[in-house]
Amino acid sequence: MTIYAFATQLLTQLLELVIALALAPLLSGWVAVCRARLQKRCPPPPLLPYHTLLKLFRKDVLLAHNASSLFRVAPYIIFSCMALASAIVPTLSTELLFAPAADAIALVGLFALARVFIALAGMDVGTAFGSLGARREMLIGFLAEPALLMVFFTASIISGSTSLATIVGTLAHHEFVIYPSLAFAGVAFTMVSLAENGRVPVDNPSTHLELTMIHEAMILEYSGRHLALIEWAASLKLFAYSCLGIALFFPFGVAESTGPGALAVAGVFLVGKLAFGGFVLALIETLNAKMRVFRTPEFLGTAFLLAVLAILVHLLLEGGR
Amino acid sequence: MNLPAWLPALHDLPGLPLAGQLINLCAAIMLLLAFAMLAQRRIVTLINLFALQGAVLCLSTAIVALSTGQSHLWGSALLTLLLKVILLPWILHRLVHKLSVKWDVETLFNIPTTMLVGIGLVIIAFNVAQPISEFAGTITRSTIGIALACVMLAFLMMITRSKAVPQVVGFMSMENGLFFAATSATYGMPMVIELGVALDVLVGMVIFGVFFFQIREKFDSLDIRHLEEKTKQE
Numbered sequence: 236m237t238i239y240a241f242a243t244q245l246l247t248q249l250l251e252l253v254i255a256l257a258l259a260p261l262l263s264g265w266v267a268v269c270r271a272r273l274q275k276r277c278p279p280p281p282l283l284p285y286h287t288l289l290k291l292f293r294k295d296v297l298l299a300h301n302a303s304s305l306f307r308v309a310p311y312i313i314f315s316c317m318a319l320a321s322a323i324v325p326t327l328s329t330e331l332l333f334a335p336a337a338d339a340i341a342l343v344g345l346f347a348l349a350r351v352f353i354a355l356a357g358m359d360v361g362t363a364f365g366s367l368g369a370r371r372e373m374l375i376g377f378l379a380e381p382a383l384l385m386v387f388f389t390a391s392i393i394s395g396s397t398s399l400a401t402i403v404g405t406l407a408h409h410e411f412v413i414y415p416s417l418a419f420a421g422v423a424f425t426m427v428s429l430a431e432n433g434r435v436p437v438d439n440p441s442t443h444l445e446l447t448m449i450h451e452a453m454i455l456e457y458s459g460r461h462l463a464l465i466e467w468a469a470s471l472k473l474f475a476y477s478c479l480g481i482a483l484f485f486p487f488g489v490a491e492s493t494g495p496g497a498l499a500v501a502g503v504f505l506v507g508k509l510a511f512g513g514f515v516l517a518l519i520e521t522l523n524a525k526m527r528v529f530r531t532p533e534f535l536g537t538a539f540l541l542a543v544l545a546i547l548v549h550l551l552l553e554g555g556r
Numbered sequence: 557m558n559l560p561a562w563l564p565a566l567h568d569l570p571g572l573p574l575a576g577q578l579i580n581l582c583a584a585i586m587l588l589l590a591f592a593m594l595a596q597r598r599i600v601t602l603i604n605l606f607a608l609q610g611a612v613l614c615l616s617t618a619i620v621a622l623s624t625g626q627s628h629l630w631g632s633a634l635l636t637l638l639l640k641v642i643l644l645p646w647i648l649h650r651l652v653h654k655l656s657v658k659w660d661v662e663t664l665f666n667i668p669t670t671m672l673v674g675i676g677l678v679i680i681a682f683n684v685a686q687p688i689s690e691f692a693g694t695i696t697r698s699t700i701g702i703a704l705a706c707v708m709l710a711f712l713m714m715i716t717r718s719k720a721v722p723q724v725v726g727f728m729s730m731e732n733g734l735f736f737a738a739t740s741a742t743y744g745m746p747m748v749i750e751l752g753v754a755l756d757v758l759v760g761m762v763i764f765g766v767f768f769f770q771i772r773e774k775f776d777s778l779d780i781r782h783l784e785e786k787t788k789q790e
Contacts, residue, residue, distance in 0.1 A: 413577040415584030536668045551701050552580045
């Protein structure tokens with residue numbers, strides 16, 4: 236690899252990371268706006284998440300007396316996991332510096348690492364709600380993870396690689412073929428991402444009722460910049476999942492080079508697709524009611540089933556292609 | 557049969573033509589709907605899913621007819637549309653309304669277990685169908701496995717439901733799967749047989765309708781288990 240290629244790949248990689256960090260709160264704000272509009276409420280300003288983050292960063296951190304060092308370290312670990320995750324998803328270009336390391340299984344591992352730390356931090360202070368939220372989060376996590384892996388395996392079987400860049404490159408640039416298996420995997424992926432991001436059928440991100448909380452219950456004890464980092468990480472996670480969905484199922488428009496023109500086109504495509512994806516998410520959240528916690532295994536079981544069916548359908552209908 | 561000029565020549569495309577891909581898509585949706593019916597708790601939604609499955613079946617039959625030029629398949633697509641998308645769901649809705657059974661469907665196993673058994677059935681069906689589909693010379697041959705899986709899933713639904721109406725929906729859905737298998741393996745059965753089967757299903761539906769009322773009058777419930785107890789006593 237020449238120095239020039241290395242430099243452009245590094246720049247593209249940095250650009251992607253910066254875009255993820257900058258756009259993630261906007262995506263959360265956009266979903267909130269769409270949701271409010273669909274429910275005929277007065278929408279909050281779309282830039283509200285930035286103000287919240289700024290406000291939280293300015294505030295002091297209040298720690299519980301019995302908080303251990305893990306409690307203080309966890310926000311940084313969670314944030315860096317999510318930032319790395321959104322950096323290795325090929326959103327703008329497949330020619331990234333991290334592309335050789337951007338393995339689908341490693342990505343699932345990153346999400347799992349963040350989940351373990353947020354659950355540990357939730358239990359660390361020893362409040363009832365913290366451990367309740369942590370246990371629910373682990374319940375959802377262990378059901379969602381196999382389904383997510385199966386979705387990745389479907390895409391991997393089609394493209395013959397578990398590297399995200401290769402998967403996206405293959406899917407984006409082959410001639411038009413209908414893959415029923417990808418449709419199945421897409422539905423499964425949507426269900427998994429709803430559960431993983433604490434969205435409505437599973438969890439309500441804007442709830443104030445402690446008994447139904449999952450994600451919010453774990454972070455009740457956080458304040459100041461710690462809370463800001465966790466909130467930012469949550470919107471980064473939503474951003475990473477949206478980009479993953481776009482990269483796997485609607486990959487057209489992703490650049491294969493690192494030229495500024497191609498990147499600009501890819502950026503426009505990305506913003507358009509993210510806006511549409513956010514609207515669809517708000518639509519799903521409006522049309523569904525939150526289900527009981529003990530219905531969640533059934534919901535995620537269905538996602539797993541769909542993902543397994545995707546592989547089976549691929550082997551039967553699309554075998555050898 | 558000549559195609560209208562504005563339609564793309566589906567059977568001229570090389571490789572696996574677009575028509576084949578569309579049929580594969582229809583097959584995948586059929587399978588998805590079979591699972592959705594298996595998981596469904598509400599009876600009205602169950603009937604709607606059944607109607608939707610009929611619609612997909614009709615669509616795929618029409619695509620096969622269009623791409624192969626088998627004109628009698630148009631007839632069977634029309635038959636599917638009239639019977640399974642419009643008439644049978646309408647009768648079922650009316651029956652459910654008259655019997656005022658809007659309760660949640662009662663299952664004998666819990667739903668996740670049923671779904672897991674369903675996956676097992678799909679794997680079996682795919683394996684069984686593999687050698688069969690190698691003999692078939694149709695463009696739709698790879699969907700035989702899915703058709704078989706639909707039949708078996710509908711059968712599973714009949715086994716795991718304790719109430720009469722979902723069992724009947726399962727029976728109808730099984731017929732959908734058979735129809736799909738026939739279309740994908742041999743481009744459809746002769747018209748006489750298709751008409752006969754369709755009429756049989758219709759007559760069966762009418763008889764079931766009468767049965768529902770008889771069962772409920774006798775036992776004050778549509779639970780099939782009461783019938784078993786009755787036969788044991790006698």
